[in-house]
Every structure is written in structure tokens, then in C-alpha cells.
Amino acid sequence: MKNLLLALSFMAVVPGIAAEKNDTTFQYRDKQIVVKIDSVETKIVLLDKNGNEYTKIKDESYVDGQEVERIFVSSPFVPIKKKSGHTFYGHFADFFIGQNLLNGGSEMHSRDAKSLEWGVTVFDIGLGLTKSDAFGLMSALQVGFVHNHFNTDYVLNNIGDKTIMVKNDTTGVKTSFLKYTYWKIPLIFEWKKKFAKRDAFIGIGVSMEWRTNIKSKYRIGDKRYTVSRELNVNPIGIDLEGYIGFAGFNIFAHYGLTKMFKDGPTCHPIGLGVGFTF
Secondary structure, eight states, rough: HHHHHHHHHHHHHHHHHHHOOEEEEEETTTTTEEEEESEEEEEEEEEEEOOOBBBSSSSEEETTTEEEEEEEEEEOOOOOOOTTBOOOOOOOOOOEEEEOOOOOOOGGOOOOOGGGEEEEEEEEEEEETTTTTTTTEEEEEEEEEEEEETTTTTTEETTEEEEEEEEOOTTEEEEEEEEEEEEEEEEEEEEEEEEEEEEEEEEEEEEEEEEEEHHHEEETTTTTEEEESOOOOOSSSEEEEEEEEETTTTEEEEESSSSSSSSOOOOOEEEEEEEOOO
């Protein structure tokens, strides 16, 4: 009798198990429609081409011949974010600020303590290079703003198609500086590891920057005077880039592999600062 009851129980369970394994999949354009059938109900699931399930706004199931309807508050057909094998989430800073030094020696009469750069990351992308997601290749678009300050009795000027520092005999000068904007595309290899649910990370690579809105100026009181907009600055620069950090904070550095000026002082700019990810 016990054996008979056990056999009957097993026969009742097997159809349910078999039904779960017999899901039916239909391919429609770039989407998959999966019909899931178990011993209780029949459900329909919509997937994208990567296997990500779309968020539902309406769900219909069929239970014992009756239709059961559920309503979800969401946007229709918005894919649920799932990590694919090739997606890498790196750690470019959303906002960064630090010193920017022209690194041209004593002839530049630089005031390094006042020289500054700051910027933001417009967007970034990443490609995972390992299954563990510990190593990846990153790129981004960044925009930054630079002010390189000089001693107040000197200005940067273009004399005879050559950029040089020139003595400024004007009195009452408060600041003298070179300013420009850059658009940067870095290409970084990043390694990361979790500690206490936060990422520790380090990245190194190169970047290309396009410099624009270049001006040499000085200020007397609240008024600024433009010295030159023609300074033989190389519009394209190649930099060595690196950063190290934990969670939403990092320390960054970059070094100019190419010269700042086409014909003028030999300057390879150096940047050092901190970045924050929000």
C-alpha cells in the first residue's frame, strides 16, 4: 500500500515538472516571446535579443480556465537592466578639480599654486575584458577648463610668430594667466576589486585632447585685458593618464606627451587632482 501511494504521488508531480521544462519560445524580429507553462498557470514573457526581460505594464495568466490580470505601474517595454558579459562599469569621475602646471621651467614665471583645472565627464562607456568583471577597457568624453597663472609682471605673448613670456610694465596687475578649454577622449585600462561592497580601482592609459578658446590675459581690478589669442598652441595634445580610488573618490594625474606650444617654450603640462562620482 505504501509503495502504491508513493507511486501515485510521483505520477502527480511529474507532469508539473515536465511542463516547466517545456517552455515554448517564438522569435519575432529582434524580440523573443516565451510561453511558460507549469502545473498552475500559463505566463507570457517578452525578452530582447540579449535575453533581458522587458518591464511589464500588464500581465495576463490563465489559471484553471480563468483569466487573471495584473497591472504594473511602469513604462511599457523598458528593458530591465542586466549586466551582459561585455559590459564594464568603470570609475571616471563625474566632476574633477586640481592643479594644472605648464611644466616649462623658470622661463615661464609660473605661479603653480594658483594654476587650476576643473571639468566634468559628459558620458563614458566600458568593455569588460574578463569574465570576473575585474578588468576592462574604458573611454569617455570629458570637458575641462584650465587657468595657468604667471607672475603679475609677465604676460604670455606671440612675438614674431613665436610664443614667449614678455615683461609687463603695467602697474596694478592682479593676475596674469593663460586660459583654454579642452575636450578630451581618454582610453583607459581599469582594474577593480570589491571591498565591503565598494570598489577599489586603478586605471592607466592615454588620452587625446582638443584645445580651444585659448587666450592670454591679465587683470587690473575687476577688468580683464586680452594680450593675445594667437599663441601657437598645439590644438591637439596626447596625454598619459592615470587614476586610483575607492568608491566615489579618486586621485588623478596626467602628463602631456606632446608639447603645448608649436614654437615657443617647451612645456609638457602636468595635472594632479581629485575626482568625485555621484
